[in-house]
Every structure is written in structure tokens, then in C-alpha cells.
Amino acid sequence: MSAEIKFTLNGKKIVYNGDPLRRLLDVIREDLSLTGSKEGCGEGECGACSVLKDGELVTSCIIPVGACCGSDIKTIEGIRDTEKGQCIINAFAEGGAVQCGFCIPGMVMAAYYLLDRNPNPNEDEIRMAISGNICRCTGYDLIVESIHLAAEKGADLWQK
Amino acid sequence: MPSTKINDKVIRVDAVAKARGDAKYVCDLSFPEMQYAYMVRSSIPRGKILNIETPQMPKGYKFITYKDIPVGGKNELWMIAKDWRAFAEGDVRYVGETIGLVVGPDRNVLKYLKDRIKIEYEEETPAVSIDDGVNLVGGPIRDGNNITCELFCEKGKDMEEVFAEADEIFEETIETGFQEHVHLETNGVIVLFEDGKYVVYASAQCPFYIRKSVAGLINKPYDDIIVRQTTTGGAFGGKEHFPDVIAGPMLVALNVVRKPIKLIFDREEDMLYSVKRHPSKVVYKTAIKDGKILGTKGLIRYNVGAYLASSYVVLQRGVFHANGVYDFPNTYLKGEGIATNTFPSCAFRGFGAPQTLFAIETHMDHIARHLGVDPLAFKEAHLIKKGGETVTNGHIVEEVMLPEMIKVVTEASDYYRKAAEYKLGSGKGIGIAMYNHGGAFTGNGEQAIIKAHARLVKTGDNVDIQVGSTEMGQGFQTALRKIAAAVLELPMENISYDNPDTSKVVDSGPTAASRSTMIVGKLVERAALEMKERWAEGDFSTEVEYEHPDGHPWDQSTFRGDAYLGYGWGIACVEVEADKLTNEIKTVGIWSSHEIGKAIDELIVHGQINGGIMQSLGYASMEKLENRKGYFRQSSMSDYVIPTSMDFPKQEYHIQENPYEWGPFGAKGMGELVFNGASAAYVDAVERALGITVRSIPIPPEDIEEALKNVR
Numbered sequence: 059m060s061a062e063i064k065f066t067l068n069g070k071k072i073v074y075n076g077d078p079l080r081r082l083l084d085v086i087r088e089d090l091s092l093t094g095s096k097e098g099c100g101e102g103e104c105g106a107c108s109v110l111k112d113g114e115l116v117t118s119c120i121i122p123v124g125a126c127c128g129s130d131i132k133t134i135e136g137i138r139d140t141e142k143g144q145c146i147i148n149a150f151a152e153g154g155a156v157q158c159g160f161c162i163p164g165m166v167m168a169a170y171y172l173l174d175r176n177p178n179p180n181e182d183e184i185r186m187a188i189s190g191n192i193c194r195c196t197g198y199d200l201i202v203e204s205i206h207l208a209a210e211k212g213a214d215l216w217q218k
Numbered sequence: 219m220p221s222t223k224i225n226d227k228v229i230r231v232d233a234v235a236k237a238r239g240d241a242k243y244v245c246d247l248s249f250p251e252m253q254y255a256y257m258v259r260s261s262i263p264r265g266k267i268l269n270i271e272t273p274q275m276p277k278g279y280k281f282i283t284y285k286d287i288p289v290g291g292k293n294e295l296w297m298i299a300k301d302w303r304a305f306a307e308g309d310v311r312y313v314g315e316t317i318g319l320v321v322g323p324d325r326n327v328l329k330y331l332k333d334r335i336k337i338e339y340e341e342e343t344p345a346v347s348i349d350d351g352v353n354l355v356g357g358p359i360r361d362g363n364n365i366t367c368e369l370f371c372e373k374g375k376d377m378e379e380v381f382a383e384a385d386e387i388f389e390e391t392i393e394t395g396f397q398e399h400v401h402l403e404t405n406g407v408i409v410l411f412e413d414g415k416y417v418v419y420a421s422a423q424c425p426f427y428i429r430k431s432v433a434g435l436i437n438k439p440y441d442d443i444i445v446r447q448t449t450t451g452g453a454f455g456g457k458e459h460f461p462d463v464i465a466g467p468m469l470v471a472l473n474v475v476r477k478p479i480k481l482i483f484d485r486e487e488d489m490l491y492s493v494k495r496h497p498s499k500v501v502y503k504t505a506i507k508d509g510k511i512l513g514t515k516g517l518i519r520y521n522v523g524a525y526l527a528s529s530y531v532v533l534q535r536g537v538f539h540a541n542g543v544y545d546f547p548n549t550y551l552k553g554e555g556i557a558t559n560t561f562p563s564c565a566f567r568g569f570g571a572p573q574t575l576f577a578i579e580t581h582m583d584h585i586a587r588h589l590g591v592d593p594l595a596f597k598e599a600h601l602i603k604k605g606g607e608t609v610t611n612g613h614i615v616e617e618v619m620l621p622e623m624i625k626v627v628t629e630a631s632d633y634y635r636k637a638a639e640y641k642l643g644s645g646k647g648i649g650i651a652m653y654n655h656g657g658a659f660t661g662n663g664e665q666a667i668i669k670a671h672a673r674l675v676k677t678g679d680n681v682d683i684q685v686g687s688t689e690m691g692q693g694f695q696t697a698l699r700k701i702a703a704a705v706l707e708l709p710m711e712n713i714s715y716d717n718p719d720t721s722k723v724v725d726s727g728p729t730a731a732s733r734s735t736m737i738v739g740k741l742v743e744r745a746a747l748e749m750k751e752r753w754a755e756g757d758f759s760t761e762v763e764y765e766h767p768d769g770h771p772w773d774q775s776t777f778r779g780d781a782y783l784g785y786g787w788g789i790a791c792v793e794v795e796a797d798k799l800t801n802e803i804k805t806v807g808i809w810s811s812h813e814i815g816k817a818i819d820e821l822i823v824h825g826q827i828n829g830g831i832m833q834s835l836g837y838a839s840m841e842k843l844e845n846r847k848g849y850f851r852q853s854s855m856s857d858y859v860i861p862t863s864m865d866f867p868k869q870e871y872h873i874q875e876n877p878y879e880w881g882p883f884g885a886k887g888m889g890e891l892v893f894n895g896a897s898a899a900y901v902d903a904v905e906r907a908l909g910i911t912v913r914s915i916p917i918p919p920e921d922i923e924e925a926l927k928n929v930r
Contacts (some may be wrong), residue, residue: 103855134239157825194401197827199868
């Protein structure tokens with residue numbers, strides 16, 4: 059089965075021709091060579107493949123590309139050079155949030171999604187916001203603190 | 219730019235690239251003409267292979283088996299022994315044993331072909347548990363009995379004499395289950411030819427291990443094999459020897475296919491068909507007189523699975539840690555590694571120590587409760603001190619700082635008040651556990667087996683570190699660059715250290731056993747000191763070899779002497795509340811103190827402490843991995859549950875400094891230590907909160923319910 063699916067990815071128009079049941083994650087990683095989004099579990103449990111789809115945080119490993127007609131998709135590659143993206147990435151580096159790093163692009167997406175909606179989250183809100191992102195290395199404390207740091211350092215950014 | 223000092227707060231060198239998604243893991247790499255491979259595995263735990271029926275292979279597709287091993291190659295992987303076969307041949311010994319690889323350009327076609335390879339077996343009865351193995355269920359798996367490795371060590375008087383002197387004898391059996399590593403990045407390998415050499419790209423801890431393991435299989439000298447470590451997304455021991463099991467068959471396939479081949483496990487494969495932490499069964503028989511322990515006799519059995527892998531060394535570490543942080547005047551400890559038809563058990567953070575440390579801490583708690591005394595006070599009365607005799611008749615060389623650390627942790631947690639206030643079974647409990655971890659390889663292994671090297675290369679004002687040790691998330695790239703920079707009085711930016719390539723760097727030994735900072739870090743410190751003295755000479759390199767500190771006798775044939783050159787020490791305290799209705803356990807506080815010599819980078823150490831304690835709490839509470847009839851029952855991250863950000867509260871931690879003479883800037887190993895004890899503290903807290911006795915972990919809510927029924 060083949061279909062033509064049009065969507066926007068990181069601001070670029072994409073025309074996909076192929077099996078609409080292929081996972082969005084595979085299209086992003088293999089067809090478009092954007093390897094920042096990772097596959098950790100393949101069943102929407104771990105959050106390593108998190109992307110923004112029409113502003114919502116989703117796990118791209120369980121979304122068929124056919125469900126993305128007309129969607130606006132943002133991956134880590136689409137936010138990492140923005141002011142907000144840089145703010146989070148720098149806070150993660152400074153705060154010691156990164157160990158093996160495999161979950162981190164997904165964590166950055168989750169943090170971006172949170173801070174965009176809640177510029178000044180408390181600890182519980184941060185823990186809730188990343189509860190769909192599994193990390194085996196850090197025990198989460200330094201990730202939580204780094205998101206606090208991003209909220210603090212980017213105060214003006216997040217109010218926009 | 220100012221030079222980096224060892225106490226400076228620095229940004230991890232790999233943090234930004236990883237957070238941006240720029241870092242390339244093996245799954246992110248591809249090469250021209252790249253083919254893919256899938257493993258065809260045994261679907262039964264034990265039996266003979268009668269026939270393999272292969273469908274007609276389309277052009278460009280191959281099914282690779284042991285028959286494709288090149289002339290002169292042997293069907294074996296060389297880990298500690300050479301017993302683990304690269305491909306099953308004639309029989310299978312565990313579910314998931316590699317039978318072959320399907321290789322070709324299109325993954326959908328490969329999946330179709332893989333499902334049509336029919337293997338006919340004559341099934342035999344598998345031995346699954348430790349008891350099955352001991353009782354030779356289904357007949358011996360190998361060598362006449364199922365004890366694949368064993369050892370004992372003794373101290374003091376004969377235990378029969380000691381039991382005769384005792385007021386009473388306290389005996390119990392404590393068990394721990396399988397644990398899966400769940401490194402977020404699954405296992406994966408790419409193989410290809412480059413200028414006639416066999417090249418392996420692997421997510422791996424030990425590139426030189428892979429090279430050694432596969433050379434005999436493809437019948438090539440080491441120089442014809444190049445292993446390149448790719449950015450590794452977590453390992454925890456799961457990528458110590460296991461990458462050999464993938465790389466071996468892949469190189470056999472490469473020899474046939476002659477094009478790059480990629481094999482990445484999906485999560486289900488990684489859960490079902492990879493190595494695990496050894497389940498354990500420890501029986502202690504302890505002699506008590508006048509409220510103190512006179513001696514203990516321990517039988518320590520680990521479930522090794524179908525092949526030895528690293529199990530003999532894991533078992534040794536288990537036995538050597540079986541008296542925990544205590545100095546009992548008399549002991550007799552026997553360890554047995556039991557063969558079964560489960561996936562071979564292998565390295566996992568702690569490497570055999572967490573099992574016995576959990577057992578001894580829990581045993582001490584139970585004895586204290588039996589005697590009606592405070593568990594912590596009872597433990598303190600038995601603490602080992604500097605100069606104290608270890609179970610291997612060696613001695614503790616460093617000042618044991620546990621009394622100071624107890625003070626720190628009990629004050630931070632308000633332990634004494636809570637321990638007195640929370641009555642047994644009141645729904646609230648606070649637990650405490652102490653532990654240690656011997657740094658680096660056992661005994662004289664660093665000198666006799668590894669002989670690590672490190673090399674520094676100076677070009678202008680820049681220095682490149684060339685060692686085989688790897689970054690897997692633990693922060694070693696940063697720690698090592700910081701050590702070199704601090705010695706050379708350079709900014710860290712002037713120091714480089716890439717993921718190792720075995721053709722370019724010297725072998726500094728495996729990245730395991732909490733040895734990298736302590737041993738390899740020291741080598742780099744020495745090489746840097748030499749370089750600093752000769753700095754004016756222009757561009758040159760310095761290379762140093764491991765030197766064993768004097769005064770540490772060790773006899774590997776009798777396991778007597780100083781088993782380790784130094785220990786890290788830890789104490790963890792956990793507070794819980796049980797839901798009155800559901801008995802669900804909520805952890806409300808976690809406190810710890812760790813003596814690690816010296817923190818090379820406090821932020822990295824902080825992250826290691828948090829992560830190690832979290833894994834240990836998962837091990838005790840929720841990470842249940844069952845094996846029924848040879849098959850793991852949990853196969854995904856939704857049924858094998860590891861902690862999320864919501865499961866445990868923020869931790870309070872303390873680092874106790876106690877500079878270690880032979881470590882860089884006084885540092886000792888710490889990556890495993892931080893895993894070793896929180897599980898026992900958690901169980902202690904749960905026992906107190908619910909008034910139950912726990913002798914087996916994990917204890918998920920359904921098992922707690924069962925334990926409560928027994929109390930009622």
C-alpha cells in the first residue's frame with residue numbers, strides 16, 4: 059500500500075510517498091536522516107522518540123506516518139538551535155542531567171513542552187511532565203533540577 | 219583560557235552533543251551498500267537440533283550458521299573460558315541461543331524469511347532454577363554435575379567448633395531474582411571491511427574484549443580486527459561481554475557477505491535474549507553468643523545459566539562480599555555457580571556483590587530483631603575497622619569511615635527518632651543498610667591478567683589521551699580529561715579523548731569493576747606527570763604500564779590475601795509509608811553517604827549516586843523478571859517496570875572524602891558501590907512498616923500481600 063502524505067517537519071514541507079503504516083519515527087530517522095529522536099522501546103513507553111505533533115508531545119514510535127497528514131511536526135533538530143531549545147540544552151549540560159544521553163533528546167522535548175505551557179513549574183509538575191520519559195542512568199533528580207534551571211535562566215523566554 | 223583544577227565545576231564534555239541529538243549511537247550509523255541481519259534463535263530451553271529447514275533464499279539473502287565459520291576458526295567465544303558457542307551446533311541450551319543470522323538488504327524480506335526457517339528439536343527437560351540445577355533436573359548440563367565454578371574461603375576456627383560454643387544458631391535462606399539492565403539503548407553492532415581488516419562498530423564497554431573473543435572464531439590475528447566503540451547509551455555490565463555474542467556471528471556473516479551489515483536489537487529481543495543479573499540463593503548459619511556473632515557459615519549459590527561467561531569472577535566477588543562490612547571472628551563461605559538452561563547470567567553493576575550484600579544486611583536485621591536490639595546498633599557493634607581481617611585473610615588498608623557516615627545519615631534522616639517512634643507494623647518504617655565494594659579486579663588480577671597501559675600524545679599545546687576505556691554514561695571522558703588537565707595545568711579544552719578504536723589506542727583493560735577512574739585514571743595521572751616534566755621537549759608521547767602497589771599479597775589458587783586494594787564504603791537510609799488499604803509502599807525519604815576516596819567531579823558523582831540508588835530500589839521493589847520453564851515472562855518495558863520520575867522522591871546525599879594513596883588525586887572506584895545497598899535499606903524499611911519478614915526480592919505489591927497473609 060502506498061499513499062502520498064504531506065506534512066511539515068521542523069518548518070520544512072515534506073511529501074512522503076509510501077506505506078502510510080510506517081512509523082513516524084522510522085520516516086524521521088531513516089528517510090529524513092534525522093537521528094536525534096531515538097528508539098528505546100518501540101511501544102510508546104519510554105519517551106526516547108518524543109516529538110511535538112501539532113504542539114502536543116507524542117511518542118513517534120507508535121504513530122503511523124499516515125496519521126500525520128497536514129500535521130506540523132517538530133523534532134529535537136527543529137528546536138535545538140532556537141533560543142528556547144538552547145536554554146534547555148545548556149541547562150541540562152550545566153545541571154548534570156546528561157549521562158548516557160540516549161533518553162535526553164526526548165527529555166529535552168518533554169521539558170520544552172512543559173516550559174512552553176508552564177514557565178514556572180514546581181518539582182511535582184516537572185516530575186509529572188517527564189514521567190513518560192524513562193531514564194536508567196540518572197535517577198531523575200538532576201534532570202528535574204536542570205529543568206528548574208532552564209525555567210529560571212530562561213524566565214523571559216518562557217513568558218513569551 | 220585558565221587551566222582546569224580538579225575541584226572545578228565543569229560541564230561534561232559529552233553533554234551538549236547528546237542533548238542536541240548530535241551524538242551518533244550505533245543505530246544512527248549507516249554505510250554504503252549496508253545489509254541488515256536478524257538473529258534466528260533457539261525457541262526451546264534444552265534439546266537436540268534434529269533438522270533445520272530453510273526456505274529458498276532470494277538472491278542477495280543468506281542464512282549464516284556454524285557451517286559458515288571460516289576454515290581454522292573454532293565455534294567459540296573467548297570470555298573467561300571458551301565455552302560459549304558463537305552458534306548452536308547439534309543442541310541448544312537456552313531459549314534465545316544463536317542458531318544463525320539471516321542477512322540481506324531488505325528488512326521486511328528478512329523478517330519474512332526468518333519466520334520461515336523451521337527448526338525441528340528433540341526437546342529435553344530444562345533445569346531453570348538454582349534448585350533445578352543442583353538437583354540435576356533433566357540430567358547434568360555439562361561436566362557430570364552442574365557446578366560450573368566453585369570456591370570457598372575461611373577465617374578463624376572450624377565452624378563446627380564455633381557452633382558448639384554458641385548460645386544459639388540463627389539460620390535462614392535469602393534469595394534475589396533476575397534483573398535486566400534496561401540500558402535505554404539496546405544492543406547493536408555494525409561490521410564491515412576496511413582495507414582488508416574486519417571492523418566492528420559496537421555499543422560496548424570493552425572493545426578489546428570483543429577483539430579477543432572473536433579472533434579464534436574467524437581465525438584471524440588481533441591486528442586484522444578493529445573494534446570501534448560507538449557512543450554507548452548505557453551499559454551497566456550488560457555490554458561487558460554480551461557484545462561478543464553479537465559481534466562473533468556478525469563477523470562470520472561478514473566473511474561470507476563481504477558488505478557492511480547492521481544488527482540492532484529491538485527492545486523485546488534485548489529483554490528476552492540478553493544477559494541478566496545472576497539470581498542468588500544464600501544460606502547463612504550464624505553462631506551467636508552473648509548477643510554477638512561468633513561466626514557464620516554461608517552457602518552462596520548463583521544461577522549461572524547455560525554458559526560460564528564471567529560467572530566465576532562474579533561468584534568470587536559475591537563470596538568476598540558475603541560478610542558485608544562486618545568483622546566476624548570466624549567464617550566459612552562456600553560459593554557455587556550453578557548451570558541451568560536459562561540465558562547466561564553475566565555482569566551487572568556490582569558484579570555479584572549486591573546479592574550477598576543484600577543477604578548479609580537482611581540477615582543482620584533479622585538477627586537483631588530476633589535478639590530484640592536496634593538493628594543499627596547491632597551492626598555497629600560488628601563493623602570492620604582498618605587492619606581488620608577480611609574473609610580472605612587479607613586486611614582492610616584504609617580507615618573505615620562508616621562511624622562518621624552513620625552520624626551524617628542518621629542526623630539527616632532523623633533516624634533514631636523515627637526508628638523509635640514508628641512501631642513494627644505501624645505502616646511507617648525507616649531502614650538503614652551499610653555496604654562496601656572492592657575496587658578494581660580481584661586480587662592481583664590488575665597485574666597478572668590485565669597489565670593496563672595508558673598513552674598520552676602531545677601535539678603543540680594539545681594532548682590526546684589514548685586508552686581503551688570507554689564512556690558509557692558514567693562520565694569517564696570528563697573525569698579522565700579533567701585528571702590530565704589538572705596535572706598538566708592546561709584547560710580541559712586542550713585535552714582530547716575519543717571513543718576508543720583498538721587499532722589506535724593501547725589496551726587499558728575493560729571498563730568494568732569500578733576500575734576506570736581508580737586504575738586507568740592513575741595511569742593517566744602518571745603519564746601526565748611524566749609529560750609535564752618533559753613538556754619543553756616538543757611533540758612526543760608518554761606511555762605507562764600498571765604497577766602493583768607493594769604489600770598486597772594474594773594467592774589466586776587459594777583465594778587468600780588482599781582480595782582488593784581498597785574499598786568504597788556506603789550507607790543508605792530509606793523511609794517508607796504503606797497504604798493501609800492497598801499496602802502499596804510509598805518511599806518518602808532517601809539519604810546516603812559514600813566514601814569514594816575523592817570525587818574527581820562532584821556533579822558526576824552526584825548523578826552516579828542518584829542513578830545507582832534508583833536502580834537498587836527498583837531491584838528490591840518493582841523489577842520482577844520471572845523465568846518459567848526456561849522462558850522469561852516479561853518482555854517489554856510495560857511488563858518489566860523500572861522506576862520513573864514519579865516512583866521515588868528526591869535523594870539527599872553526602873560524599874565522604876578519604877583520599878586513597880594509589881588513586882588519581884585520591885579517588886577510588888564508585889560506579890558500582892552506589893548500587894550495593896539501598897535495596898537492603900528499602901526492605902528493612904518495608905519490614906518495619908508492615909511487620910513482615912522478607913527473605914526474597916523483589917517484593918512488588920502482590921508479594922507484599924502474600925507476606926502479610928502469612929503474618930495474619
